[in-house]
Amino acid sequence: MHRRTPRLGRKTATLACAATLALMASACAGGDGGGGTGAGDAPDKKVTITFWHGWSAESETNAVKDLVAKFNVTHPNIKVKIVSNVTDDKITQGIRSGKGPDVVSSFTTDNVGQFCSSGSWTDLAPWLTQSNIDVNTTFPKPVLDYTQFQGKRCSLPLLADSYGLYYNKDMFAAAGITAPPRTLTELTEVSKKLNQLNGDGSFKVAGFVPTFHAYEFTPGHTLAQFGPTYQTPDGKSNLGKDPMVPQFLEWQKKFVESQGGLDKLEKFRSTFGQEFSAENPFQTGKIAMTMDGEWRTAMLKEQAPDLNYGTAPFPVPDDQVDKYGRSYLAGTVIGIGKGSHHQRAAWEFVKFVTTDTDALNSFAGAIHNVPSTNAALAASPLANDEHFKPFIDAFKHPASNTTPASPNGGKYQVTFQEFAYKWEAGQVSDPSKGLTELDHQIDTDAAQVK
Numbered sequence: 001m002h003r004r005t006p007r008l009g010r011k012t013a014t015l016a017c018a019a020t021l022a023l024m025a026s027a028c029a030g031g032d033g034g035g036g037t038g039a040g041d042a043p044d045k046k047v048t049i050t051f052w053h054g055w056s057a058e059s060e061t062n063a064v065k066d067l068v069a070k071f072n073v074t075h076p077n078i079k080v081k082i083v084s085n086v087t088d089d090k091i092t093q094g095i096r097s098g099k100g101p102d103v104v105s106s107f108t109t110d111n112v113g114q115f116c117s118s119g120s121w122t123d124l125a126p127w128l129t130q131s132n133i134d135v136n137t138t139f140p141k142p143v144l145d146y147t148q149f150q151g152k153r154c155s156l157p158l159l160a161d162s163y164g165l166y167y168n169k170d171m172f173a174a175a176g177i178t179a180p181p182r183t184l185t186e187l188t189e190v191s192k193k194l195n196q197l198n199g200d201g202s203f204k205v206a207g208f209v210p211t212f213h214a215y216e217f218t219p220g221h222t223l224a225q226f227g228p229t230y231q232t233p234d235g236k237s238n239l240g241k242d243p244m245v246p247q248f249l250e251w252q253k254k255f256v257e258s259q260g261g262l263d264k265l266e267k268f269r270s271t272f273g274q275e276f277s278a279e280n281p282f283q284t285g286k287i288a289m290t291m292d293g294e295w296r297t298a299m300l301k302e303q304a305p306d307l308n309y310g311t312a313p314f315p316v317p318d319d320q321v322d323k324y325g326r327s328y329l330a331g332t333v334i335g336i337g338k339g340s341h342h343q344r345a346a347w348e349f350v351k352f353v354t355t356d357t358d359a360l361n362s363f364a365g366a367i368h369n370v371p372s373t374n375a376a377l378a379a380s381p382l383a384n385d386e387h388f389k390p391f392i393d394a395f396k397h398p399a400s401n402t403t404p405a406s407p408n409g410g411k412y413q414v415t416f417q418e419f420a421y422k423w424e425a426g427q428v429s430d431p432s433k434g435l436t437e438l439d440h441q442i443d444t445d446a447a448q449v450k
Helices: 011-015 017-023 058-074 088-097 109-118 125-130 141-145 169-174 184-194 219-226 244-258 262-269 296-303 318-323 343-355 357-367 374-379 389-396 411-424 431-447
Strands: 047-052 078-083 103-106 156-168 203-205 289-293 309-312 329-336
Touching (some): 047 088, 058 078, 125 343, 156 169, 184 289, 203 262, 219 244, 219 411, 244 411, 309 389, 343 357, 374 389
Parallel strands (some): 047 078
Antiparallel strands (some): 103 329, 156 329
């Protein structure tokens, strides 16, 4: 099972790291360390390296141990000391103090811009060249986008995430619905058919809860279905000029209104159990459909084995039906800390865990994430799982996208998310003016850390 508690699934927790990282930017600045004292170590020299990662559940940490054991079969001279449950704040503090890890993994793709621009993670380009690894043929394009910043590749992908629609098949059948919705209009109509009300008009079961506080239905995850352009070619915020953004906001507001309004939906949402527990509202039958990531399939198998459900791509705007199958993508990234004294050994570990097909697929199967190389995707046993296959297909879809990196991590997403909360609460009278002001604020915040 792959719990998302420390990961970007709960975007508010993840994005909160952005401010801390931005404040530490100057402290992390420095050389890449690519030519550090360990760079010239003999390949067979016995060394111990530290590996910090964020997984915390027993099944996850055991999967990491198995991954390290596979590495040691071909690299018996390199001992890997594993440190689990590490947050991005701890990563930054460790590197800042000079007591950071040799190899470091983060769940927060939003912070790659910070890691790369500050120099806290080593530039991997020389190591990739030395190992004759062509990233463009090894990895799918979306993961290449979120593992570099302004041409500097300080990280590589280590498993990935995609999002989709989970739906209750029994509720669909009872309502006479034969297939999952493909367009956003269909999603609205199907949701209304699936609503079940109590005598006082409150929800007994909601077809879908389209408020921005509803777990994975965040602005960043959902806007991806519209194909947004967050930034101009020179890195400036583009929310005010991209026509997809107001279209997205208007659609969300109408969807909320069609389901009874924000107050009614939020009152019902307040009755939900914790997202990463057996009381998740989709698992308990409180909602008929939900947006979620591929990891939920493992949780459902363990916590709600009798639930009759299906998965499908999340719907797209009516005028973009040709893009059906796209998804918001993110994942885990891994790199070498700038202070590592054993960079050759650290690179051997990073190279193995990010490019070895068998190791990747074993790890992906254990944690229930999407494998992150083209070869691993082609050979993935998870592609034979009817519930998991839509997430692999979404990951490979050419129109799938992610939120771009920025020099201050995910700060711009925090700013956009706060705007979206005001929007759905009816506190934005002029969205065009509001988005223009939002662009100015985002650009001002980014300029302060350059």
